[in-house]
Amino acid sequence: MDRSELRAWIEDALTRHDRDVRERGETVADVAVDEIVDAVWGRLPLEVRRRTSRAQVQASLTMLTLRHGIARGLPTEQARAGAAVEHRRVP
Numbered sequence: 001m002d003r004s005e006l007r008a009w010i011e012d013a014l015t016r017h018d019r020d021v022r023e024r025g026e027t028v029a030d031v032a033v034d035e036i037v038d039a040v041w042g043r044l045p046l047e048v049r050r051r052t053s054r055a056q057v058q059a060s061l062t063m064l065t066l067r068h069g070i071a072r073g074l075p076t077e078q079a080r081a082g083a084a085v086e087h088r089r090v091p
Contacts (some may be wrong), residue, residue: 001051007060013043015060037061 017039021027037058041049044057 001048003060006024006048006052006056007064009044010057010060011038012062014064016043033058071082 014036015074040061041054041057054057069090
C-alpha cells in the first residue's frame with residue numbers, strides 16, 4: 001500500500017475517532033500514543049489492516065501529526081533552538 005493512500009485512510013479514521021470522542025463528551029488531553037494507534041487501527045477497514053502493519057500506521061500518524069503542527073505554525077524544537085540563538089545575539 002502506498003503511503004499517501006495509507007495516510008488518507010488514517011486521516012479518515014482519526015477524524016472519526018475525534019468525532020466519536022467529542023460526541024461522548026470525553027477529552028483527549030492525556031491520551032497515550034498506544035491508545036490513539038489502537039483507536040485508529042480499529043477504525044481502518046480490514047483490507048487496509050491486512051496490507052499494512054501497526055508500525056506503519058504509527059509512523060504515518062507521527063508524520064501526520066508533525067505536518068499538522070507545522071501547518072498550524074506550532075514551534076518545533078529547531079525553531080525554538082533558533083529563537084534562543086537569535087535571542088542571545090541581541091546586545
